[in-house]
Amino acid sequence: MALHLLTPPRLHHYSSSPTPSPLPRRRAIPSASYSLAHPLHLRRRLTTSRPVPALRTRRAMSSAIRSSLIDPDGGALVDLVGAPDRRAALRAEAEALPRVRLAPVDVEWAHVLAEGWASPLRGFMREHEYLQCLHFNSLRLPSGAVVNMSLPIVLAIGDADKEGIGAAPDVALAGPDGELLAILRSVEIYPHNKEERIARTWGTTAPGLPYVDEAITPAGNWLIGGDLEVLQPIKYNDGLDHYRLSPQQLRDEFDKRGADAVFAFQLRNPVHNGHALLMNDTRRRLLEMGFKNPILLLHPLGGFTKADDVPLPVRMEQHSKVLEDGVLDPETTIVSIFPSPMHYAGPTEVQWHAKARINAGANFYIVGRDPAGMGHPTEKRDLYNPDHGKKVLSMAPGLEKLNILPFKVAAYDMVAKKMAFFEPSRSQDFLFISGTKMRTFAKTGENPPDGFMCPGGWKVLVDYYNSLQTEEAAAAAAAPATV
Numbered sequence: 001m002a003l004h005l006l007t008p009p010r011l012h013h014y015s016s017s018p019t020p021s022p023l024p025r026r027r028a029i030p031s032a033s034y035s036l037a038h039p040l041h042l043r044r045r046l047t048t049s050r051p052v053p054a055l056r057t058r059r060a061m062s063s064a065i066r067s068s069l070i071d072p073d074g075g076a077l078v079d080l081v082g083a084p085d086r087r088a089a090l091r092a093e094a095e096a097l098p099r100v101r102l103a104p105v106d107v108e109w110a111h112v113l114a115e116g117w118a119s120p121l122r123g124f125m126r127e128h129e130y131l132q133c134l135h136f137n138s139l140r141l142p143s144g145a146v147v148n149m150s151l152p153i154v155l156a157i158g159d160a161d162k163e164g165i166g167a168a169p170d171v172a173l174a175g176p177d178g179e180l181l182a183i184l185r186s187v188e189i190y191p192h193n194k195e196e197r198i199a200r201t202w203g204t205t206a207p208g209l210p211y212v213d214e215a216i217t218p219a220g221n222w223l224i225g226g227d228l229e230v231l232q233p234i235k236y237n238d239g240l241d242h243y244r245l246s247p248q249q250l251r252d253e254f255d256k257r258g259a260d261a262v263f264a265f266q267l268r269n270p271v272h273n274g275h276a277l278l279m280n281d282t283r284r285r286l287l288e289m290g291f292k293n294p295i296l297l298l299h300p301l302g303g304f305t306k307a308d309d310v311p312l313p314v315r316m317e318q319h320s321k322v323l324e325d326g327v328l329d330p331e332t333t334i335v336s337i338f339p340s341p342m343h344y345a346g347p348t349e350v351q352w353h354a355k356a357r358i359n360a361g362a363n364f365y366i367v368g369r370d371p372a373g374m375g376h377p378t379e380k381r382d383l384y385n386p387d388h389g390k391k392v393l394s395m396a397p398g399l400e401k402l403n404i405l406p407f408k409v410a411a412y413d414m415v416a417k418k419m420a421f422f423e424p425s426r427s428q429d430f431l432f433i434s435g436t437k438m439r440t441f442a443k444t445g446e447n448p449p450d451g452f453m454c455p456g457g458w459k460v461l462v463d464y465y466n467s468l469q470t471e472e473a474a475a476a477a478a479a480p481a482t483v
Contacts, residue, residue, distance in 0.1 A: 069260075070363040070401055073147040074120025077247055077359060081114050081230045090231050094172040094180045098165045100157055100224070101174045102181065105215045107234065108303040109153050110173065110182055111339045114230040115246040117356045120147065124155040126225035127190040134200050137351060138397045148398030150351035151201065151343060155184075156192050158220030165189070171224065180231060187226035192219065202345050203384075208377030210306035211343045240302070240316060245336040250297065251361040253334055259295035261286050263405065264362035266353045266371070268301045268342060269435055270310055270318045270461055272453040274410035274419035276327040282366060282405060283332065296333045297362055303341035306374075308439075312337070314464045321456035344374040346384035347392040354393055358402055366405045367393055418451035443469070 082090045102110065112118055120141065125133065130152055132139050137150040155173075157165075165171055165187070173182040198205050198212055235241050245253070254262055263282055267275075279296055286294040300319070302312050310318075316337075323330060340356065343349045349372035354365045370386035377383070390406045393399060411430040413420040422430050433441075433452060441448050442461040452458075 070358055070361060072116065072119045072247070072359045073355065073398070074141060074145075076119070077116040077251075078119040078122055079114075079116055079248070080122065080228045081233055087232055090183065090229065091180060094183050094231065097170055097172040097183065098168050099172045099174055099180075100155070100161050100165075100184075101178065102155075102176065103215065103219075104176055105304050105341050106155055106173075107175055107181065108339055108341050109155070110228065110230065111234040112303075112356075113153065113228050114182075114234060115248075115339070117247060117338075117340065117359055118149070118153055119247075119359045121149065121153065123184060123228035124225045125153055125223075126188045127223075129225065130154055130190075130223065134197065136397070137348065146398050148351050148355040148396055150348050150355070150396075151345070152197060154192075154223045154225065156216075156219035157189070157222050157224050159222070161220065161224075162189055162222050165224070171226070181234065182228055182230040184224065184226040184228055187224050189222050189224050192221050192223045194219075194221075201343065201348055203348075204376075206376065206378050209344070210374075211304065211341065211345075214304060215341070238313065240313065240337060243316065243335060243337045244302065244339060245334075247360040250334065250336060254295055254361050257295055257332075257334075258293050261291040261294040261364060262297055262362040263294060263364035263366060264297040264299055264357040264360070265366040266299055266301060266338070266350075266357075268305055268309060268315075270315060270438070270453075271322045271457065272419065272433075272438070273327065273451060274412070276322065277419050277421075278407055278410055279328065279366075282364075282407075286364070294332070294364075296328070297357070297360065298328075298333055298335040299338045299357065299360075300335075301342055302337035302339050305342045306344065309342075310439075310461070310464065314460060318457045318460040321460055322454055324456060325454040327454065342372070344372060344383075346370070346373045347388045350389045350393060351396050351399065354396075354399055354402055354404075358399075363401070364403045364405050365393070366407060368407050369409065412449055412452055414449070417449065439465070 109124070113121060113123060121129070121139070129139060129149075133149045133152050137148065138146050139149045140146050169186055171184045171187050172180055173184055175181050194216055195205060198209070198216060202209055202212070236244075263286065265279065279298075283294050283296060298319070300312070300315055305312075319335065322328075323333070338353075338356065340352070350367065353372065354367075357365055367390045369389075370382060370384060371389035373382060373384045373386065373389070375382060390404065393402075393404050409422045410419050411422045411432050412418075413429060414431055415426075415429045420430075431449065433448060438448065438461075440446075442458070443465040445462060445466075448458065
């Protein structure tokens with residue numbers, strides 16, 4: 001297969017004329033009215049027991065505006081979950097195959113693939129897909145079309161697994177507990193050059209990259225790709241599965257609500273009032289553009305995160321408290337957990353975050369300062385230029401149909417005693433409360449300024465950090481004394 005590197009598209013200019021129909025090309029909306037956004041709620045509790053409609057391609061546009069205005073990559077959502085009437089046969093087939101046991105992060109990627117977040121990818125990458133992803137951040141389809149794919153979705157195996165598979169064309173995949181999860185068909189095994197993968201994904205091989213330490217360094221020296229068929233929907237049984245809506249379920253919900261625009265925001269942090277200010281302002285701007293019913297997709301990342309990030313269950317509880325205070329309108333907000341693991345790979349990773357939301361039906365994506373970034377693991381600086389994420393999104397091959405909404409910064413206005421848009425002309429009146437500073441407040445029991453976060457949401461964080469301190473004290477007391 002010939003591989004082709006496309007010339008990135010130009011940044012498309014904003015037109016002030018209102019339009020209630022989808023914008024066919026990516027546009028960068030002026031940043032003067034945008035900022036970071038984060039909260040969460042569902043108008044009603046959605047459960048995963050609801051049957052998912054059969055896969056279908058988008059109908060031709062009728063007079064009724066539909067939220068499914070943006071086609072999934074490849075034209076149709078991929079669904080890799082075996083049909084209910086085939087599951088017994090699939091399980092029996094899997095029992096007879098060579099078996100590979102997955103790590104927890106691998107299960108998260110299997111979940112991502114099975115529900116179509118990575119459409120049109122149909123399984124863990126074979127080598128030709130991996131190389132295109134690693135070097136071009138995109139995949140060329142048989143039709144000649146190009147779709148964005150900036151993160152390798154691969155499965156590593158060791159020498160013993162490779163030997164056990166031998167020449168078998170198909171392999172069974174089991175979870176960390178040994179339970180059969182899926183079959184990988186027509187497999188291809190190829191070398192796992194870890195250094196090259198790390199260097200091209202993160203732009204550095206410095207020690208201390210969280211995802212590398214978790215999922216790459218301890219992994220095997222081979223990658224195995226193939227077509228994935230999952231035996232049944234992947235569940236975590238953690239009390240949060242009802243929030244894990246698939247791309248198809250999200251599209252169905254957007255349609256039920258009569259959305260004519262869907263704006264998505266990626267989050268992995270607790271929500272403060274500045275985030276809510278920014279999301280509400282985004283909706284106001286979309287209404288000014290002529291849309292009648294913009295719907296917010298609040299999409300917290302639910303896969304692997306680094307050790308000092310607030311855990312998913314705590315974040316979800318905190319988000320719920322924020323919404324109970326009416327900070328966001330539940331009639332125009334949908335919350336769902338995005339099952340992807342977090343790489344902290346900056347401009348490379350933010351393309352994946354945006355591409356996955358296309359498949360979920362979002363035609364607008366909010367991006368801000370240093371998306372998917374982190375501090376350098378060995379130096380006192382940001383790992384990435386904080387402005388590069390939004391610039392890369394405006395040029396990335398395969399994301400032309402997504403409209404990018406950059407934002408300006410929100411900070412605590414000490415005069416108005418609330419979160420507000422930062423005004424450089426009176427910078428002395430604003431206080432920037434970083435995530436690190438917020439966590440320090442919560443750990444020490446110090447309250448943030450009034451108006452920074454709703455009291456119920458703040459209490460969730462304080463209780464969480466208090467519980468950590470209690471556990472650490474108990475562990476220290478139980479540790480044997482050293483002589």
